[in-house]
Amino acid sequence: MGLSIWQLLIIALVVLVLFGRGRISEMMGDFGKGIKSFKQGMNEDDQAPSKPAAQIEGHAKETPSATESQPAERSDKAG
Structure with missing residues (x-):
């Protein structure tokens, strides 16, 4: 039990009415x-790439956090 030619034509006609000819060709x-x-x-x-991708060199700028803003005590102080 398949679709007959008449059923396919009716489906095609409904699709054309709903979308229009220009919209279907655009899609x-x-x-x-x-x-x-x-x-x-x-x-x-x-x-394959002929040469490796360029790498960015240099250090990123770090923003000091709340714990780093206070001076840290060093254990290797002379004195």
Whole structure:
């Protein structure tokens, strides 16, 4: 028991009435663009990078916390 040609035509007609011809073609275009960008992303992942990524060097600025703002006592004081 499957769908006959008449049932498929009625479903297609209802879809066209609900969404309109322009909206369906717009959705299909967006769908095609999505597939294209997905394939490009997969191809970029397959390619090995020719040089390693640049690393940021240097120290991050640290903000003093409440416990560090008071002078700490050092156990190795001379005197």
